[in-house]
Amino acid sequence: MDLREFGVRVGGALLLFGAGLPVLADDLSPLRVSTLLGEPRRAVLLFESDELNPPDLTLTRGLGDESAQRAAEERGSAPLDLPLGRGIGSRISIGETIAYDSNVFRLSGPAAAKSAQLARMGDWYSVTRLGLGLDKAYAGQQWVLDYDLSLARYGAFEFLNHNASTAVGRWRWTAGPEWNGELSAEHREAPDDFAYYRQQQRSLAVTRQLTGSAFYRLVPDWQVGVQAGQGSRRYPDGSRPGNEIDFAGVDTVLRYVPASGAVVAITRRRASGQYPNVPTVSGGQSESRFEQDELFADASLPIKSGTRALLRVGTVKRTYGRFPQNDYSGRNALAGLEWKVTPRTQLSGALRYDVEPAQDFVSSYVATKGLRLGALWEYSPKLRVEGRLEWRNAEFRGDPGLGVRTGARREDRGVLASVAGTWQISPGTRWITALTREQRESNEAGLSFNYWTLAGSLQWVF
Numbered sequence: 001m002d003l004r005e006f007g008v009r010v011g012g013a014l015l016l017f018g019a020g021l022p023v024l025a026d027d028l029s030p031l032r033v034s035t036l037l038g039e040p041r042r043a044v045l046l047f048e049s050d051e052l053n054p055p056d057l058t059l060t061r062g063l064g065d066e067s068a069q070r071a072a073e074e075r076g077s078a079p080l081d082l083p084l085g086r087g088i089g090s091r092i093s094i095g096e097t098i099a100y101d102s103n104v105f106r107l108s109g110p111a112a113a114k115s116a117q118l119a120r121m122g123d124w125y126s127v128t129r130l131g132l133g134l135d136k137a138y139a140g141q142q143w144v145l146d147y148d149l150s151l152a153r154y155g156a157f158e159f160l161n162h163n164a165s166t167a168v169g170r171w172r173w174t175a176g177p178e179w180n181g182e183l184s185a186e187h188r189e190a191p192d193d194f195a196y197y198r199q200q201q202r203s204l205a206v207t208r209q210l211t212g213s214a215f216y217r218l219v220p221d222w223q224v225g226v227q228a229g230q231g232s233r234r235y236p237d238g239s240r241p242g243n244e245i246d247f248a249g250v251d252t253v254l255r256y257v258p259a260s261g262a263v264v265a266i267t268r269r270r271a272s273g274q275y276p277n278v279p280t281v282s283g284g285q286s287e288s289r290f291e292q293d294e295l296f297a298d299a300s301l302p303i304k305s306g307t308r309a310l311l312r313v314g315t316v317k318r319t320y321g322r323f324p325q326n327d328y329s330g331r332n333a334l335a336g337l338e339w340k341v342t343p344r345t346q347l348s349g350a351l352r353y354d355v356e357p358a359q360d361f362v363s364s365y366v367a368t369k370g371l372r373l374g375a376l377w378e379y380s381p382k383l384r385v386e387g388r389l390e391w392r393n394a395e396f397r398g399d400p401g402l403g404v405r406t407g408a409r410r411e412d413r414g415v416l417a418s419v420a421g422t423w424q425i426s427p428g429t430r431w432i433t434a435l436t437r438e439q440r441e442s443n444e445a446g447l448s449f450n451y452w453t454l455a456g457s458l459q460w461v462f
Contacts, residue, residue: 093131095459100124103451104157106195112446116200122451124155142172152191160202164189181214181225192240195440195449203239208232215253223255247273249292261302269294289321296332306340316355318365328365328398330355344378364398382424390416412447414440432457 102122107113113121127150134145148166170184185208192203209231215223230248235241249271256264274289296314303309317329336350352370370392378384396410420434439450 090135091131091133092462093129093133093460094462095127095129095131095457097127097129097455097457098124099126099453099455101451101453103449104154104160104194105200106198106449106451108446108448118200120156123157125152125157125160127152140174142170144168144170144172160191162191162202162204164191164204178217179214181212183212185210186231197240198447201239202237203235204237205240206234206236208234215255221256221258223253223257225253225255227251227253241277242275244277245273245275247271263298263300265298267294267296267298269296287320287322287326290318292316292318306338306346308338310334310336310338310350318357326364326398328355330365330367332356346376348372348374348376364396367395367397369393383422385419385421387419388417390414410442410444410447412440412442414438428461430459432459 100122104121104123105113105116105118107116107118107121110121113119129148129150131146131148133147134143136143146166146168150164152160152162152164154160165187166189167187168184169186170182172180172182174180188207189204190207192205194200197203209229211227211229213225213227215225217223228248228250230246232244232246234244249269252268254266256262269292271292271294272290273292275287278288294314294316296312299309299311301309301311312332312334314332315329316332318327320326332352332354334350334352336348338346338348340346350370350372352368352372354368354370355365356368357365370390372388372390374386374388376384376386392412392414394412394414396412416436416438418434418436420432423431425431433456435452435454437450437452440448442448
């Protein structure tokens, strides 16, 4: 487990571009702090659920130089991303995953399944994935194109069958030694998270966004930059028209990157969102738009060879267009440590506290305390095992757009444990097996659940 994957599941949330520490995220990915110091990308959280993030069946970065190089050649920083900046020219990837989920819809128990007219809670499913990528560089410019198609098929719950595609295009530009930046366009399709929406229906969200950035090197160790973008999320199947959104934002960043490998960044962010299908007639109880301001500082500090500290502190303030009683502000913080115990073993841990939106236009918010521990053991460059234990406490606050505050607050507590093994069969072939167990307890009726998953994935890269 890589501490830089510590974050929260964005179950139905939108992540907009950003800057600060170099970070790569997509609309269903956790926060990632990359070591690619020349690629400043940071997720902007527009709205979010506080769901634990199950591990994905992807290749973790290795501890040794050989395996780290292989991982860099075969994938990018996110599961569906192409290997950005690696200069590999082109790629074709094929993957097949077979998995069993004991509680697909995150129901509270057999009685809830019977009430929903479901004959069972668990199901087998398969996901076939095809990826095509192109990476070309010339005269300091880089052009990156990537396309991924995934086909998900279920055994008993056939109505969940779906195809989802992702297309990404990026131009990373430079103008002399002082200027660099990126222009990108993305189209991503992904099913909503049942732990977030709690409804037994398939809904496929389509997120499109355009972003651009420019950074100027003031002196060798200091950079200043601006990044802006806009996008939208839609449901072409008509499943959630009220959750469709248009969003935009601007980041201003001051960053210090000395030769020691440390990174310190201060970011000022202004973002906004608007729900085009939310009724704004008198008596309506939903928000139609919001403005969000953030100021935060990030630091990635090498302590010694193989050991690194990660820190983040910031403030967030959100104001709504219709119900001022829903406005809120708060502070966010994260402190983590990656410790390379031996050349083949790494331990990590992180503590975080966040104040963030819990739903989109329903507009309550949640204060979250989280602890994450991880271990990675690399037997050889071809075989590694990693484990993860994560705990969270989420206290839901605020007025859900109704003008009335209730005395009791919803509080959820969740624990997730997982173990995964990766076997690099050949330079272009790998097998991954993962076992996950999650349990969530809530003081609100019907929101508690537990499940386990077992999955195996065979992946080829040509």
